[in-house]
Amino acid sequence: MMHLITWLMGNSYHAAGWRHQLAWERTAMRLDVLIEIAKIAEEAKLDALFVADGNGVRNMDKVGLFEANTPSARPTVYDPVTLMAAISQHTKHIGLVGTASTTYESPWVVARRFASLDHLSNGRASWNVVTGSNPGDSENFGLAHHPDRDSRYARAEEFVSACKALWNSWDEDAFVERKDTGQYLNARKVRVPDYKGRHLSVKGPLNVSRSPQGRPVLFHAGQSEGGRRLAARHADCIFEAAASVEAAREFYADLKRRRVEIGGEPDHLRIIVSVAVYLGRTESEAVELYSELNSLISPxxxxxxxxxxxxxxxxxxxxxxxxxxxxxxxxxxxxxxxxxxxxxxxxxxxxxxxxxxxVPTMGNTALIGTATQIADVMEEWYTTGACDGFVLGASISPFTLLLIRDELVPELQRRGLFRRHYTGSTLRENLGLPPVDNSPFAT
Ligand SMILES: Cc1cc2nc3c(=O)[nH]c(=O)nc-3n(C[C@H](O)[C@H](O)[C@H](O)COP(=O)(O)O)c2cc1C
Incomplete structure (x- = not known):
């Protein structure tokens, strides 16, 4: 089955989409708007919601861009895991993918936050591992410079390994809570990871019991050599920005090959391509909306x-x-x-x-047309080795997302490409990924 994800953000995916008459009136720090998006996406049976993140406010050097706001500027956003914890209480099935940086955070804090989210959501947590794409973020963490890419990925490799070890601290049945004997936990069911690397060390164990998915699903969003290597070794899914189907096929083949080369199962690394969706009920409506949106891009x-x-x-x-x-x-x-x-x-x-x-593609591919036309393109990408799924950027929120639910998803279901019901109880199960290895030294 194809996997479908959408961005959890109130201001539309098109940079000027929030100005469109079909977009929400106000979205800044509106939890009610985000809950509404989550509910629509869950009604559509999407695999997951995705919150991107950085560790700073971007684009202040370009006032035109800054004042108009773009989806990646993030001048006012909730912390992703805090937000997902709230969303988890208003949804039942949909996965919750939040972003955290390996460059500026600590493995202990990240492992603990995502394990907590996994518990709070009954097994729907996922961490989008990034090394950070905004050099200015360094100044919020007392560093003079954003580390270069090689150093970022060297730390990321250790960071993810350390988190995996922390998530493996407790056996599933460690907390026995026996009122009759007074034994709350079984001390033989805990491990001290004592992870020591060149860039970081963390002793553990984690003070959160084994989480419902064993560990959160791991997404990664890097595209470079270092990013691909990290994904091949650690990720369950990788996000991709592809400007063409040919470029996507090349990326897909490369990542699957890398997974095989390290002795892994290629199908257990899912490649999710990011697309900008310009959906209309008719072709002319889609084209008209596209040009209306473009006319809203101020010079x-x-x-x-x-x-x-x-x-x-x-x-x-x-x-x-x-x-x-x-x-x-x-x-x-x-x-x-x-x-x-x-x-x-x-x-x-x-x-x-x-x-x-x-502007309309945001570095990705734009899909413009009716549900049938867009499903044609998605089917071609999915069936010809370009991706395992899509992260759908709703150009106007909520208008496009509603059409994704009401027209695009039913069209994909009719073609047998997308689920009609959630079949698993966790995100990992809905993604068709194998259970996490629970052996003492599994990483
Ligand atoms: C769909 C998608 C989502 C991304 N989300 C984030 C994000 O939330 N935070 C971030 O810092 N970078 C994000 N990125 C950028 C990547 O982390 C990465 O910096 C970029 O793809 C370049 O790859 P590299 O870091 O390997 O050079 C995203 C990229 C893609 C394709």
Whole structure:
């Protein structure tokens, strides 16, 4: 079965979607809005809700972008696990994927938070492991610099291993709670992990009993060599941003191969591709909504967004004039810069045309059309080795999510591609993943 996830956020996935008349009026710190999203997604039988996160407010250097807000700027958001704990009390089946960084947090705290969430949700917790993509976050943790990628992934490897050891502290039947004998727990059913690495150490045991899933489901969102290696070794699922089906197939084959090379089962590493969804009840409605959304991208937002994507200062370039030459290399971000430079040159695009192309996809693929048309594309990706599922970005919230529930999901169900009912009682079971190994030295 295909797996489907959606973002748990009130402001729509399209950067200007929150301005659309079909979007919620106010969403900042509105738990009621987030609960409503969770309920719609659960009615649609989606596998999970996903909360992305960083450890700082982004984009303050670009006022146009900052004031317009984009889904990744996160100027005011709940801590993901705190939020998911609240959501868990309003839902029964849907998985809860929250993000936490291995660069700035401690394994003890992360392991404890997610094990607690797993208990509170009866086995629906998942941790999206990231090393952090925003250099500015370092200043919130007393560090002068964001560590380089290799150092971040070296620490991430140890961090996840340490968390796995902590989650394995207690046997399932450790807490006997015998009123007759006075024995609350069985001391032979606990292990002290005493994890010691080069970057971190943690003794344990964790002060949370073994959680319903054995440990939370592990997602990872890195794409680089280090990210792929980490996912192949540790993750149950990996998020992917793919600009085309060909790129997705390459990524898919590479990750499955890596899992096999370390002696793992390729099917137990699920690849979930991120897409932006522009769904309409008719094709013309979808196309109209898409262009309405694009007309809501103010030039300030569009130019700043594009400037960030291509690492180029675009002030001084008329918005309806040609894109500047971007062939000179810059530090970081060269692959997207090069791709967009080639497109701009081939199609002679203006700055406005370029940002209207870039903003709606957010670096992913945009699916525009009716439920049937979008299901066609999803079916092709899913059945031709490009992914095991999708994280659906609802371009207008709640409008698009309601159409996902009422039209797209039923269409996928008719094709036998998606579940009609939740079959498992935990996220791990609904994802079709094997139980966690409970042996003393399992990692
Ligand atoms: C669907 C998706 C979700 C992501 N969510 C987050 C997030 O919540 N926090 C974060 O710091 N990075 C997030 N990222 C970015 C990745 O963690 C990562 O930095 C990026 O994919 C580049 O890969 P690399 O770190 O291996 O270079 C996400 C990426 C994707 C594709």
């Amino acid at each position: 300030d937002l569009g130019v700043d967004f594009l400037a960030k994507a291509v690492s180029e200062d675009l002030t001084g370039y008329p918005v309806d004039g040609p894109m500047p030459d971007l062939s000179a290399p810059v530090v970081g971000g060269n692959s997207i810069r090069g791709q967009l430079d080639a497109i701009a040159k081939a199609e002679q695009l203006t700055v406005r045309q370029m940002y209207e192309r870039v």
